[in-house]
Amino acid sequence: MTDEHRPFHRPTKFTGAKFDNLHGGDDPAETSRIAHETAAALLERVRRHPDPEIVSRLVSYTDDNGIDxxxxxxxRAGAFSLPGALWRIYLLRLAIREDPHATSLQFQRGSETLxxxxxxxxxxxxxxxxxxxxxxxxxxxRGVFEGDxxxxxxxxxxxxxxxxxxxxSLADDAEPTEPERASVLTIRALRFSEFASELTTAASLWRSDSLD
Structure with missing residues (x-):
């Protein structure tokens, strides 16, 4: 069983390795139906009445309950779907909160380079x-539930x-002396790039009322 399909256990300890390896995939019709219906119902209900307390609970939900x-x-929803987009946002937040020192270093380096x-x-x-x-x-x-x-x-x-x-950039620095770390960073860069492309497309689909 790969990490992509390995069950979670509450509370999930979310590691960088899981971010690198997790990705939504094709799912059976019934699972897909449930995923789409729950995502649409949640988003519609909260966005119609964005009570600050409810939004705060949704933002911090995985802190107390894990990601199960x-x-x-x-x-397992497709990337270009509402549940798939929501999953990726939660996944990013969890990865950040699991290791804020590493993610802030990566972001700061990218800001200086890009x-x-x-x-x-x-x-x-x-x-x-x-x-x-x-x-x-x-x-x-929070912007998922309150803003555009x-x-x-x-x-x-x-x-x-x-x-x-x-x-x-950090992988390039590490390559001469820490090739294993460089490899991990390269994999993570690829995953970030994939998420960037998928989320950009999802945003375009939402704007055209085409995000399933």
Whole structure:
């Protein structure tokens, strides 16, 4: 059984390795139906009446309950679907909170290296340390329920693009003396790049009312 399909156990200890290896895949019709219905119902209900207390509970849900329930519902949904997009946002937040020191270093390096507005779009404070990167993760997820959903997806995608560049730069630094660490960082850069592309497409589909 691969990490992608390995069951979670509450509370899930979310490691960087799991972020590197987890990815949604094709699912049976019934699982797909449930995933889409629950994602649509949750988003519609909360966005119609964005009670701050309810939004806060949804943002912090996995802190107390692990990722079990969300994974069961949404982890195997396709990338270009509402449950798939929600899963990726939660997954990013969990990865950030599990190791804010590493993720803030990756993001900060990417911000210094990447010649684009992505770091601004992502919305992190500068300089970006562990507390700033945790705050960014929470703001992005909160935006899913309170603000423009497409903007939240685009901010997450921008975060991923910056982090991918940061991981690649750090991998280059590590390659001469720490080839194993360089390999891990390269894999993570690829995963961030994949998420960036998927979330950008999901945002475009949402704007055209085509996100299933």
């Amino acid at each position: 329930a969300i994974a069961e519902l949404w982890s 010649q684009s507005i992505d770091s601004v779009v992502a919305g992190a404070e500068t300089p970006t340390g562990p507390s700033e990167i945790i705050e960014l993760a929470d703001r992005i997820l 959903f497409a903007v939240a997806l685009e901010r997450a995608a921008a975060f991923c693009r910056v982090s991918a560049v940061g991981c690649t």
